[in-house]
Amino acid sequence: MNNLISILKKxxxxxxxxxxxxxxxxxDNLATLASNKLSWVPLYLVLLIFLYKKxxxxxxxxxxxxxxxxxxxxxLSRLIKNLVQRYRPCHNIELKNFVHLVNNDCGGIYGFVxxxxxxxxxxxxxxxxxxxxxxxxxIVTMFIYCSLVSLSRIMLGRHYPLDIAxxxxxxxxxxxxxxxxxxxLVIKKNNIA
Numbered sequence: 181m182n183n184l185i186s187i188l189k190k191x192x193x194x195x196x197x198x199x200x201x202x203x204x205x206x207x208d209n210l211a212t213l214a215s216n217k218l219s220w221v222p223l224y225l226v227l228l229i230f231l232y233k234k235x236x237x238x239x240x241x242x243x244x245x246x247x248x249x250x251x252x253x254x255x256l257s258r259l260i261k262n263l264v265q266r267y268r269p270c271h272n273i274e275l276k277n278f279v280h281l282v283n284n285d286c287g288g289i290y291g292f293v294x295x296x297x298x299x300x301x302x303x304x305x306x307x308x309x310x311x312x313x314x315x316x317x318x319i320v321t322m323f324i325y326c327s328l329v330s331l332s333r334i335m336l337g338r339h340y341p342l343d344i345a346x347x348x349x350x351x352x353x354x355x356x357x358x359x360x361x362x363x364x365l366v367i368k369k370n371n372i373a
Contacts (some may be wrong), residue, residue, distance in 0.1 A: 297347025
């Protein structure tokens, strides 16, 4: 088992350096922009408009559920970070001198799982479930959003790829839980088709 964990860590480190090692001023700026929550406000506003068009007056029930979704995803990712205590690449004593770090900003000590990846996946998966598989534009948009946020975390030197994958898993589980609440508290209660 220890041998398997050691192999996974080496693969994860190699993947990290293959992404983090390819950088430029432009990619650093784009990664910083993608990691900044405020950069995505226009997308959030467009999503709000689409949610209102689809659900009309039920938007009052969706917005608190979105807040619960992000809270759940964020707190679960923080809990896992504190339980697992895997150092971020930029805090790993053996690797930190080789990590490309943007603006000398490393973040907290532990990185597994990425809260940015968790929260962006939670929102993406929840939105996709709300709109269904038929809305290809929503699926593509949310996939691009989640991918850019997640990739930026590696490019900025803050997370390994497995931190991202773990964050995605936490985000998916969180969104399924909140969608279950939505389906049972809002849809069935109000007989919305």
